[in-house]
Amino acid sequence: MLKSAYPYYLANEPVYANQDLPVIDKYSGEVATRVALADAKAIDAGIAAADAASDAMRKLPAYKRQQILQHCVQRFTERLEELAQALTIENGKPINDARGEAIRLVDTFRIAAEESVRIYGEVMPLDISARAVGYTGMWKRVPVGPCSFISPFNFPLNLAAHKVAPAIAAGCPFVLKPASMTPIGALIIGEVLAETDLPKGAFSILPCSRDGADLFTTDPRLKLLSFTGSPQVGWELKAKAGKKKVVLELGGNAACIIDHDSDIEDAVKRVVFGAFYQSGQSCISVQRILVHEAIYKTFRDQLVAATKALKMGDPKDPATFIGPMISSKEAERLEGWVKEAVAAGATLLCGGKRNGAMLEATLLENVKSSANISCQEAFGPVAILSPFTDFDAALKEVNNSDFGLQAGVFTRDIYKIQRAWDELEVGGVVIGDIPSWRVDHMPYGGVKDSGLGREGIRYAIEDMTELRMLIVRTPPKEQR
Incomplete structure (x- = not known):
């Protein structure tokens, strides 16, 4: 070709x-x-x-x-x-x-x-x-x-x-x-x-x-x-x-909030795509997932199952969803960040294994906010989960970042939607979907770093x- x-x-x-x-x-x-x-x-x-x-x-x-x-x-x-x-x-x-x-x-x-x-x-x-x-x-x-x-x-x-x-x-x-x-x-x-x-x-x-x-x-x-x-x-x-x-x-380390009234099945489907589409090599890839405690366990279990089901392999195969990262060097860097987080007490929910430039779709929880995989840009197929109880506290956690490109919020509450739009320090707030969504005529860009x-x-x-x-x-x- x-x-x-x-x-x-x-x-x-x-x-x-x-x-x-x-x-x-x-x-x-x-x-x-x-x-x-x-x-x-x-x-x-x-x-x-x-x-x-x-x-x-x-x-x-x-x-x-x-x-x-x-x-x-x-x-x-x-x-x-x-x-x-x-x-x-x-x-x-x-x-x-x-x-x-x-x-x-x-x-x-x-x-x-x-x-x-x-x-x-x-x-x-x-x-x-x-x-x-x-x-x-x-x-x-x-x-x-x-x-x-x-x-x-x-x-x-x-x-x-x-x-x-x-x-x-x-x-x-x-x-x-x-x-x-x-x-x-x-x-x-x-x-x-x-x-x-x-x-x-x-x-x-x-x-x-x-x-x-x-x-x-x-x-x-x-x-x-x-x-x-x-x-x-x-x-x-x-x-x-x-x-x-x-x-x-x-860059970014985009966050997605999943509130208690969300359609869990729909949110899981979209988050899997947003986190692992093109091996997470997007500046608006879903990296931080904040889930209301009322649905956290159900969402986590479904997300892990959906992540494990992703086909990894030859990108020329139409059935492949996870292909290689851009280089073995980048895959090694991200594998190191995963190991660093686990050594500091994080739980590896799935993935984490690397073969050359191929890194498995990986999910972590209990990750410290100071860990590279949380506060830096992963730019690869890794995402982290954490529970929240208060929506406003979740907004503050999204803003607890040097980056501010886009954020996703799954909620049915119109007042929470307005607060998210008012409070989130990002270039774009996406409601009912992942921060990874973009159409090419809209204004697109970020604040902070x-x-x-x-x-x-x-x-x-x-x-x-x-x-x-x-x-x-x-x-x-x-x-x-």
């Missing part, structure tokens, strides 16, 4: 510069293909090309931007299975989940096509006092200019799309660094973009080493940096970014544009 080698894209053109980046099949551990690795010279050339393309991109009519995005929708739809198979190989994502992500890629570009022709402005009355009589104001949004994008390994199609698609809709040229472990999806996006009549230099997609990527952050020709990845790296990049805008979509700004096409366009004000004075003789 994969080609033997892939280029990088520099100023809209494929460049087969080398085959220096091996891409590993995450299940077999074998080299699946090789990719051209960009050096500092190529990155500088991509930034220069984006800078030179700024005027042409700014002047590109909205209907042309929409046509380009619609072409992407058509071509991604035609190549849906190819995209999904490539994702399963390079990421280890089970094929059913990979097909779901490929569909979301299409959705994201379709939403961007719709938004590209409705980037509105506003007429603003200025005559709020006698001195402003005769003045009229209006504003519009203009592209911020060349953008720098750094996307992660866990959703290499759709999280790249959440940067690329709004940039095209807004009229911003860009350079994109995909994750080195999963560059193929972004390069297929590049193949499709190269089929369009985007202005020369409008995009470059440049896999490169982390050490060689400084220009993506520090170059002053770039006017916005959008990074998705770990909190440690994200905040370091922000400190180095200079005067440019910075948007960060970082979970980041800055919001994704979701309309909201990303706001970051990728600036307000430009026009003030018109009508002389007294011309006033009617």
Whole structure:
């Protein structure tokens, strides 16, 4: 399914510069293909090309931007299975989940096509006092200019799309660094973009080493940096970014509250999905599960049974739900956190065993709040359970975190729903479902160590544009 080698894209053109980046099949551990690795010279050339393309991109009519995005929708739809198979190989994502992500890629570009022709402005009355009589104001949004994008390994199609698609809709040229472990999806996006009549230099997609990527952050020709990845790296990049805008979509240790009036069977079904979907490698994966004591034992027993029933194995098998983590190193880290928690008194309810990059779906209880598996981001197939008696105390426990991305609350009480929305220090509160739920046009992002700004096409366009004000004075003789 994969080609033997892939280029990088520099100023809209494929460049087969080398085959220096091996891409590993995450299940077999074998080299699946090789990719051209960009050096500092190529990155500088991509930034220069984006800078030179700024005027042409700014002047590109909205209907042309929409046509380009619609072409992407058509071509991604035609190549849906190819995209999904490539994702399963390079990421280890089970094929059913990979097909779901490929569909979301299409959705994201379709939403961007719709938004590209409705980037509105506003007429603003200025005559709020006698001195402003005769003045009229209006504003519009203009592209911020060349953008720098750094996307992660866990959703290499759709999280790249959440940067690329709004940039095209807004009229911003860009350079994109995909994750080195999963560059193929972004390069297929590049193949499709190269089929369009985007202005020369409008995009470059440049896999490169982390050490060689400084220009993506520090170059002053770039006017916005959008990074998705770990909190440690994200905040370091922000400190180095200079005067440019910075948007960060970082990590989390998402919590889910299950109140006493919940439908236990439904909540178990959703929590199993939220905790172990794509081996828990999502920043909104369910990690902390707070269950009312009245239903705790019943919920726990059903959740353990459902977790044990998950099929683990080859991600190319449609029956597989748990595939490999991104690397053996990450699986070892998380296995160590599980052992650390058990040594400190936690109870292992199920799972915990590792074989290479494969880590069993794991549930723990009686975990100390100071344990890494509780207070840090697991980013793998591990979740912890704890009982609560008071709903407001449970809200405080959810907030007892350095992160604040999304939270889930299962309750039928409208007043508790309102309190959760008012009190939870997160970017989104999901009622009757898991924090892992997202649809691609909604505002998405977090607070605290979970980041800055919001994704979701309309909201990303706001970051990728600036307000430009026009003030018109009508002389007294011309006033009617």
